[in-house]
Amino acid sequence: MAAKKKAKKKVAKKKVAKKKAKKKVAKKKVGKKKAKKKASKPKVAPKNAFYAQSGGVTAVINASAAGVIEAARAAKGKIGKVYAGRNGIIGALTEDLIDTSKESASTIKGLRHTPSGAFGSCRFKLKSLEANKREYERLIEVFKAHNIGYFFYNGGGDSADTCYKVSQLSKEMGYPIQAIHVPKTVDNDLPITDNCPGFGSVAKYVAVSTREASFDVASMAKTSTKVFIVEVMGRHAGWIAAAGGLASTKDTPIPIVILFPEVEFNEEKFLAKVKENVEKHGYCSVVVSEGVHYPDGKFLAETGLKDAFGHSQLGGAATVISGMIQNKLKLKNHWAVADYLQRAARHIASKTDVDMAYAMGKAAVQFALKGHNSVMPTVDRLSNKPFKWKVGMADLSKVANVEKMMPKNFITPDGFGITQACRDYMEPLIKGEDAPPYKDGMPSYVRIKGVAVPKKCPKFEL
Amino acid sequence: MAAKKKAKKKVAKKKVAKKKAKKKVAKKKVGKKKAKKKASKPKVAPKNAFYAQSGGVTAVINASAAGVIEAARAAKGKIGKVYAGRNGIIGALTEDLIDTSKESASTIKGLRHTPSGAFGSCRFKLKSLEANKREYERLIEVFKAHNIGYFFYNGGGDSADTCYKVSQLSKEMGYPIQAIHVPKTVDNDLPITDNCPGFGSVAKYVAVSTREASFDVASMAKTSTKVFIVEVMGRHAGWIAAAGGLASTKDTPIPIVILFPEVEFNEEKFLAKVKENVEKHGYCSVVVSEGVHYPDGKFLAETGLKDAFGHSQLGGAATVISGMIQNKLKLKNHWAVADYLQRAARHIASKTDVDMAYAMGKAAVQFALKGHNSVMPTVDRLSNKPFKWKVGMADLSKVANVEKMMPKNFITPDGFGITQACRDYMEPLIKGEDAPPYKDGMPSYVRIKGVAVPKKCPKFEL
Numbered sequence: 001m002a003a004k005k006k007a008k009k010k011v012a013k014k015k016v017a018k019k020k021a022k023k024k025v026a027k028k029k030v031g032k033k034k035a036k037k038k039a040s041k042p043k044v045a046p047k048n049a050f051y052a053q054s055g056g057v058t059a060v061i062n063a064s065a066a067g068v069i070e071a072a073r074a075a076k077g078k079i080g081k082v083y084a085g086r087n088g089i090i091g092a093l094t095e096d097l098i099d100t101s102k103e104s105a106s107t108i109k110g111l112r113h114t115p116s117g118a119f120g121s122c123r124f125k126l127k128s129l130e131a132n133k134r135e136y137e138r139l140i141e142v143f144k145a146h147n148i149g150y151f152f153y154n155g156g157g158d159s160a161d162t163c164y165k166v167s168q169l170s171k172e173m174g175y176p177i178q179a180i181h182v183p184k185t186v187d188n189d190l191p192i193t194d195n196c197p198g199f200g201s202v203a204k205y206v207a208v209s210t211r212e213a214s215f216d217v218a219s220m221a222k223t224s225t226k227v228f229i230v231e232v233m234g235r236h237a238g239w240i241a242a243a244g245g246l247a248s249t250k251d252t253p254i255p256i257v258i259l260f261p262e263v264e265f266n267e268e269k270f271l272a273k274v275k276e277n278v279e280k281h282g283y284c285s286v287v288v289s290e291g292v293h294y295p296d297g298k299f300l301a302e303t304g305l306k307d308a309f310g311h312s313q314l315g316g317a318a319t320v321i322s323g324m325i326q327n328k329l330k331l332k333n334h335w336a337v338a339d340y341l342q343r344a345a346r347h348i349a350s351k352t353d354v355d356m357a358y359a360m361g362k363a364a365v366q367f368a369l370k371g372h373n374s375v376m377p378t379v380d381r382l383s384n385k386p387f388k389w390k391v392g393m394a395d396l397s398k399v400a401n402v403e404k405m406m407p408k409n410f411i412t413p414d415g416f417g418i419t420q421a422c423r424d425y426m427e428p429l430i431k432g433e434d435a436p437p438y439k440d441g442m443p444s445y446v447r448i449k450g451v452a453v454p455k456k457c458p459k460f461e462l
Numbered sequence: 463m464a465a466k467k468k469a470k471k472k473v474a475k476k477k478v479a480k481k482k483a484k485k486k487v488a489k490k491k492v493g494k495k496k497a498k499k500k501a502s503k504p505k506v507a508p509k510n511a512f513y514a515q516s517g518g519v520t521a522v523i524n525a526s527a528a529g530v531i532e533a534a535r536a537a538k539g540k541i542g543k544v545y546a547g548r549n550g551i552i553g554a555l556t557e558d559l560i561d562t563s564k565e566s567a568s569t570i571k572g573l574r575h576t577p578s579g580a581f582g583s584c585r586f587k588l589k590s591l592e593a594n595k596r597e598y599e600r601l602i603e604v605f606k607a608h609n610i611g612y613f614f615y616n617g618g619g620d621s622a623d624t625c626y627k628v629s630q631l632s633k634e635m636g637y638p639i640q641a642i643h644v645p646k647t648v649d650n651d652l653p654i655t656d657n658c659p660g661f662g663s664v665a666k667y668v669a670v671s672t673r674e675a676s677f678d679v680a681s682m683a684k685t686s687t688k689v690f691i692v693e694v695m696g697r698h699a700g701w702i703a704a705a706g707g708l709a710s711t712k713d714t715p716i717p718i719v720i721l722f723p724e725v726e727f728n729e730e731k732f733l734a735k736v737k738e739n740v741e742k743h744g745y746c747s748v749v750v751s752e753g754v755h756y757p758d759g760k761f762l763a764e765t766g767l768k769d770a771f772g773h774s775q776l777g778g779a780a781t782v783i784s785g786m787i788q789n790k791l792k793l794k795n796h797w798a799v800a801d802y803l804q805r806a807a808r809h810i811a812s813k814t815d816v817d818m819a820y821a822m823g824k825a826a827v828q829f830a831l832k833g834h835n836s837v838m839p840t841v842d843r844l845s846n847k848p849f850k851w852k853v854g855m856a857d858l859s860k861v862a863n864v865e866k867m868m869p870k871n872f873i874t875p876d877g878f879g880i881t882q883a884c885r886d887y888m889e890p891l892i893k894g895e896d897a898p899p900y901k902d903g904m905p906s907y908v909r910i911k912g913v914a915v916p917k918k919c920p921k922f923e924l
């Protein structure tokens with residue numbers, strides 16, 4: 001089950017009662033189905049499922065894939081095969097489907113500890129049904145050809161929107177499809193769910209790395225580097241940058257200045273804060289979000305390039321900050337840009353995050369089996385101390401195109417730090433270690449065979 | 463003991479015999495000392511030791527510190543207190559000494575799993591005895607005042623040179639001091655020793671991170687990022703960059719292009735290689751050393767700044783490479799700069815490296831007790847498969863100012879990869895995990911109390 005161990009025990013009793021009730025209902029249903037099956041076997045062949053990964057990948061998105069596939073395998077007779085889109089939704093459009101039934105149980109189990117998107121992801125956003133009917137018709141063509149009745153889409157805000165549109169296909173185009181979105185994004189910007197799987201692990205990576213590099217710069221500061229800067233992801237929301245603040249605790253205080261995209265960059269105030277820290281502590285660490293911008297909205301790290309969704313491609317805020325500190329404060333500094341390292345770092349993943357990612361995948365299948373459409377499993381937080389959570393459910397209409405910003409009370413009044421409210425929220429999410437297996441000093445990450453499902457439809461040009 | 467478990471068993475029997483012989487000698491010595499003590503107690507107070515950390519710190523230099531301090535504590539009666547220089551050799555010059563006897567056993571034990579230089583490091587090179595007699599005289603003044611007879615200096619090439627100079631003090635200036643260098647450097651460029659503690663862990667970090675980010679870019683490549691670039695340390699030698707090659711194994715092949723400082727950068731050949739990989743595999747990873755340079759010697763990442771040793775301060779080779787790939791190949795790419803994250807990453811340290819770092823510290827004390835001066839403990843490799851090593855000893859005169867380059871046969875003929883010889887050398891060094899203890903999701907790194915030894919000498923201006 002999804003919930004943490006401690007939570008489990010208390011909730012367990014209630015659930016047992018509910019489950020028993022459900023089981024009784026289930027048995028009756030099964031009985032009916034069996035009767036039907038006997039009467040007309042070929043017609044009730046269970047629907048297959050389509051699963052795809054979307055957008056930037058994470059350290060734990062494959063754990064969600066494992067959750068989906070293992071739950072579907074466990075629901076034998078109710079769900080047929082799980083076909084994964086090679087490179088996300090593009091795999092559906094081009095009928096490039098991977099037959100996950102050809103993957104061994106140990107490979108699927110191994111996905112739980114493997115970073116990246118094992119089936120390939122993509123940055124490809126479907127437009128509205130009106131604007132791009134051709135693509136939706138194609139999806140239906142492929143779904144029909146492969147008897148696909150379940151659509152599990154594993155992604156962030158943009159893919160929640162796509163998933164929502166697909167969920168509308170039944171109504172608009174008369175094809176029965178249950179579309180369930182599986183939340184994933186290091187940006188942690190999906191609404192309703194307490195957090196997005198992928199975030200806890202990137203937060204842990206940033207917190208641990210900031211602590212480690214801060215120890216490093218502290219030992220060099222007397223004669224050499226006095227400021228260490230690390231640039232982290234987060235285009236519009238400072239969730240990841242905030243995680244850098246977790247590096248500093250009561251036991252292990254560290255002077256850290258965080259630059260959030262939520263706070264307009266003020267060079268003068270920033271440099272004063274760094275100077276103050278260096279004078280007081282001898283050194284200072286800076287965690288800068290890639291999304292930090294000036295009051296006029298211009299990113300510090302503007303490159304002028306845009307991605308497929310029309311977002312500006314960023315990179316290099318750290319170098320800008322480094323130059324300021326060098327030129328204005330005359331302080332020697334070092335800078336790092338974590339980029340993909342942060343979101344791929346499965347070796348230092350949060351166990352809480354891995355558990356949640358798996359639970360979201362599993363819950364998606366369970367929701368589908370219960371007949372739900374156009375929904376997304378969520379993490380519902382029940383309490384902070386002890387940390388308890390359960391799987392909830394959100395309507396996709398309320399998820400699509402809504403970006404969750406950090407609450408204002410997570411940022412200290414000076415704009416450079418995190419509050420206790422932020423700690424209370426984030427600390428449970430980085431808890432627990434879940435090291436992958438190692439072979440000869442290297443983590444053993446799995447790769448799928450990726451056997452293609454034979455094509456049945458005409459070719460389709462993207 | 464220093465040796466790996468497998469090595470231990472075979473060597474153990476021989477050692478037992480030797481040890482027994484030693485013990486007998488030791489007992490006799492103790493007997494003599496005790497007799498002396500009774501006769502003239504104040505004169506035979508054991509000499510204190512000075513320990514200092516130098517240059518860029520590593521994930522395991524504190525493990526060497528733990529080795530020194532625990533071995534010195536175990537040699538009670540033979541070595542007095544261990545005084546650590548606050549911020550390296552500067553602590554000796556300014557008489558800013560830390561009394562390590564005030565640190566609890568658990569703190570010293572905790573140093574084994576704590577990255578950075580717990581006592582503070584520095585970039586400060588002593589000139590020759592002739593050029594800077596004032597500083598050497600000051601060292602003697604401080605050593606005399608605190609009854610220091612042992613000098614343990616934990617660093618790389620520059621500090622081996624300083625240590626060598628200090629070892630000459632006895633002869634030149636008539637003060638008895640035994641100077642032992644404890645090898646440490648992520649650059650792995652000290653001669654004689656098989657490797658330098660600190661390198662195995664940075665190598666593991668780079669190998670693991672490159673594997674993880676390569677999995678990431680592979681899953682994005684269809685519609686988005688096709689090339690991932692990570693910049694790693696290594697000013698003159700490509701040891702660390704080479705470790706990126708370990709990300710690719712027979713089980714888990716990855717197309718990786720490595721840019722070594724040993725190979726003059728050729729833009730055309732490099733871009734052709736990247737293009738070839740992307741065409742063949744769909745993606746490509748690039749590991750670029752900060753020290754990569756053009757045929758005329760100019761670094762790709764030249765910033766114009768220099769450090770205290772007169773070395774150019776580098777940073778940004780990755781951005782240069784990124785621009786080339788974007789502009790010339792029109793391939794979307796992402797880049798990371800690992801900087802301090804790589805050398806501070808104790809959470810993913812190599813167990814082999816941690817064991818070696820500790821063993822070097824311990825051996826330094828043992829050498830001192832045997833009366834050695836002007837030496838450095840080394841890692842002597844006995845065999846690759848199974849990996850066996852023992853502690854050896856090198857003359858500092860042969861270590862100082864000698865930079866070990868990578869053997870030419872470690873780099874593939876095309877200049878972009880590593881050979882089997884390189885793998886055979888490096889793979890044992892990244893073996894084994896040695897996770898630090900965690901508290902609430904964060905590694906528990908220790909900090910020293912750092913109690914100052916009361917000053918006895920006049921002030922000294924650096």
